[in-house]
Amino acid sequence: MPENSPVRKFWKCPSCQRIFKARNQWHSCRKVEEEVPLKKSSPEVLKMYQEVKKFCASLGKVHTSITINAIFIKCPSTFVALKPGKNWLDVEFFTLAEETGFPVFKSVRVSKNRWACKIRYEGEKEIWAVIKKYIRESYKIVQKKRPLRAGD
Numbered sequence: 461m462p463e464n465s466p467v468r469k470f471w472k473c474p475s476c477q478r479i480f481k482a483r484n485q486w487h488s489c490r491k492v493e494e495e496v497p498l499k500k501s502s503p504e505v506l507k508m509y510q511e512v513k514k515f516c517a518s519l520g521k522v523h524t525s526i527t528i529n530a531i532f533i534k535c536p537s538t539f540v541a542l543k544p545g546k547n548w549l550d551v552e553f554f555t556l557a558e559e560t561g562f563p564v565f566k567s568v569r570v571s572k573n574r575w576a577c578k579i580r581y582e583g584e585k586e587i588w589a590v591i592k593k594y595i596r597e598s599y600k601i602v603q604k605k606r607p608l609r610a611g612d
């Protein structure tokens with residue numbers, strides 16, 4: 461495929477298996493285990509994390525990218541970022557409009573039609589219902605932007 465093909469392809473680093481937009485994109489090339497960003501988290505937070513991960517996996521063929529303080533859930537690009545604390549899990553996702561009301565505590569415009577929003581999840585059932593709604597929306601936003609192709 462020509463280098464400037466209009467069809468967007470993703471590049472998988474052969475050594476750490478992480479996926480990037482650009483070929484040979486710079487990144488800290490090492491595998492971080494899932495336990496690392498979660499090492500200070502309470503068992504309740506670990507449970508919340510598993511819950512979110514399972515829900516994301518139910519939406520499509522997702523993969524994760526892990527850094528020392530966050531877990532990014534991708535399909536194929538990031539639609540959820542999880543930042544675990546000791547007693548909470550910060551869940552970040554994309555929306556098409558600014559969200560300011562509770563439980564969203566942060567909303568940053570990242571492009572013309574995209575906001576990155578954040579909810580602090582501490583295990584409440586009502587919040588979880590809201591998070592699921594937002595994650596589903598964020599997943600759709602990422603799909604629309606970059607249609608999946610066979611083999612991606």
Ligand SMILES: [Zn+2]
Pocket residue numbers: 473474475476477478487488489490
């Ligand atoms: Zn790498």
